[in-house]
Amino acid sequence: MNDDLLGGVVIVSGVISLVSFCVDVYVKYFILPEIEERLKNCRVVIDAKRCWDNSGFVGRRYRLVAVNLALTSTELMRQQDMVDINEVKSISDHQRRWICIPERVALTAFIAGISALALLGKLW
Amino acid sequence: MSGAYAFINDEKQNLSSFRDNLPNGSGARTKFDQLNPAISPFSIVLPGQLIVVGDDSTRMCTPEDNLLASYARDVRQSLIATDHASARVLIQNYDVLQSIMSYGSIGIGSVTSAWSAHLSQVESTLKDINDAYQRWRAGSLTKDQFVARRQTLFNVLDGQLRGIGRWGTGLKNNSTIKKMLGISSKRFLLTGEVANYARNVKRINNVARTLSGGTAIGVALDVSAGLMEIGEACSAGREQQCTKAKFVEVGKMMVGIPTSVTIGGIGAKAAVSMCFRMAGPSRGASLVVCGIAGGATGGWLGGAGGSKVGEHFSNWLYELVDDE
Numbered sequence: 001m002n003d004d005l006l007g008g009v010v011i012v013s014g015v016i017s018l019v020s021f022c023v024d025v026y027v028k029y030f031i032l033p034e035i036e037e038r039l040k041n042c043r044v045v046i047d048a049k050r051c052w053d054n055s056g057f058v059g060r061r062y063r064l065v066a067v068n069l070a071l072t073s074t075e076l077m078r079q080q081d082m083v084d085i086n087e088v089k090s091i092s093d094h095q096r097r098w099i100c101i102p103e104r105v106a107l108t109a110f111i112a113g114i115s116a117l118a119l120l121g122k123l124w
Numbered sequence: 125m126s127g128a129y130a131f132i133n134d135e136k137q138n139l140s141s142f143r144d145n146l147p148n149g150s151g152a153r154t155k156f157d158q159l160n161p162a163i164s165p166f167s168i169v170l171p172g173q174l175i176v177v178g179d180d181s182t183r184m185c186t187p188e189d190n191l192l193a194s195y196a197r198d199v200r201q202s203l204i205a206t207d208h209a210s211a212r213v214l215i216q217n218y219d220v221l222q223s224i225m226s227y228g229s230i231g232i233g234s235v236t237s238a239w240s241a242h243l244s245q246v247e248s249t250l251k252d253i254n255d256a257y258q259r260w261r262a263g264s265l266t267k268d269q270f271v272a273r274r275q276t277l278f279n280v281l282d283g284q285l286r287g288i289g290r291w292g293t294g295l296k297n298n299s300t301i302k303k304m305l306g307i308s309s310k311r312f313l314l315t316g317e318v319a320n321y322a323r324n325v326k327r328i329n330n331v332a333r334t335l336s337g338g339t340a341i342g343v344a345l346d347v348s349a350g351l352m353e354i355g356e357a358c359s360a361g362r363e364q365q366c367t368k369a370k371f372v373e374v375g376k377m378m379v380g381i382p383t384s385v386t387i388g389g390i391g392a393k394a395a396v397s398m399c400f401r402m403a404g405p406s407r408g409a410s411l412v413v414c415g416i417a418g419g420a421t422g423g424w425l426g427g428a429g430g431s432k433v434g435e436h437f438s439n440w441l442y443e444l445v446d447d448e
Contacts, residue, residue: 007440014379014437017430021382024389051245061385062415065393073397080400103393106386110426113433123432 006116013113020106028060031098035067038090042070044082068099128179128188139175140165151183158185159193162200173200242284242416249281368442375438376431383430384423391422 039045048066052059070083071091077083117123143165146152159176163169174196178189185193256277260270354373358366395418 007436010433010436011440014375014433017379017383017386017433020386024382024386051242061389061419062392065389065396065415068393069397069400073400076397076400103386103390106383107390110383110387110429110433114429117429117432117436120436122436 003120006120009116010113010120013109013116016105016109017113020102020109023102024106027098027102028057028064031095032060032064032067035071035091035095035099036063039067039070039083039087041084041087042077042082044070044077064099068103071096071099128186128192129177136168136170138165138167139163139169146177147180152178152180155180155183155185155189159189160196162197242413246281246284249277249284253277253281368439371438371442371445372435375441376434379434379437380427380431383433384427387426387430388419388423391425392416392419394418395421 048063052062155178176192256273259265354369392415396415399414
């Protein structure tokens with residue numbers, strides 16, 4: 001494959017990683033509290049908030065993981081009685097996008113960047 | 125060399141002769157003392173400590189001098205919790221450790237911070253158990269209320285200490301929690317204290333406090349590793365090599381650290397989801413542990429991979445600027 005193309009993929013991946021991080025910080029500080037407020041009867045969210053509430057940025061990471069699980073693995077969580085299905089349904093598509101899309105974009109960019117580096121022979 | 129630089133002390137030694145032989149005489153020595161307040165002419169410097177040598181073109185402390193001094197302080201504080209033998213192992217294997225720590229340390233560091241929160245939860249449960257005993261003794265809880273409350277707290281503690289959740293608590297895996305904590309209701313009524321309670325709480329609190337600065341230390345190690353690489357390249361006196369090192373190291377940090385955080389979160393989610401399917405919700409605290417372990421792996425992979433991407437990105441940027 002063309003080295004320039006692969007190099008371009010790595011550069012785009014790096015830029016996307018930086019943008020994703022900025023979006024991630026925004027989501028953790030502005031979107032997460034809003035959604036937690038709406039999922040106040042979901043055990044998975046309550047437990048995470050109780051456990052990580054005073055742990056700063058690192059704590060928000062784990063609280064976001066709990067919210068993400070409630071929104072993306074709802075059926076599994078419902079079977080274990082960890083979420084209130086009505087509350088999960090009340091979350092708007094707009095808020096769901098903030099939680100789910102940045103993570104997927106970051107993961108895709110990371111995998112693409114690493115794969116391109118490996119194909120270029122620069123990973124090791 | 126005029127710029128500020130730092131080096132890692134590799135053995136237990138007194139650095140007075142190094143200090144006395146600094147160029148620029150007494151001014152440099154005064155500045156050395158200012159930047160390394162923990163090192164006196166008669167003190168022994170431990171292996172692993174970061175020694176800062178200031179910019180010798182000025183008697184004033186430059187921002188770079190102060191930055192290096194703050195990293196040295198962080199490293200020293202983290203070494204205080206390390207015994208001499210461990211510090212020595214760290215130095216002897218520095219090259220290997222550096223490959224793990226550099227650009228992956230934010231991932232590992234954030235895990236130690238997260239583990240600190242887990243241990244604080246264990247400590248809080250132990251305090252609640254002690255509180256239940258105290259209230260029972262004071263007569264504000266009936267026997268039935270006390271037994272029910274204690275059972276609830278024991279279940280919480282049982283979940284918190286499951287599997288690797290026990291690490292750092294120092295609590296042994298006994299058949300019952302009462303045996304593990306050395307709790308005896310009869311003895312409590314006589315002595316008024318839960319045996320081993322204070323010792324357990326103090327130990328857990330110490331470990332939690334030591335780990336709580338993990339993220340800050342991780343970032344400091346990442347940044348100081350980058351600064352050292354730049355310092356090494358710039359000390360060779362080749363302008364081009366120095367500029368390129370600045371581009372590359374900053375690029376590695378700029379992409380490596382954020383990627384470590386983002387991929388760490390994704391790793392945590394994947395691990396929790398997997399543990400959920402395997403363990404179920406009754407093991408709530410085990411899920412916390414799963415999240416921390418997944419976050420560590422993701423953080424390390426993200427940090428290592430991100431810094432490679434950042435290196436490529438900054439090389440490209442350097443060549444672009446260099447061509448103009």
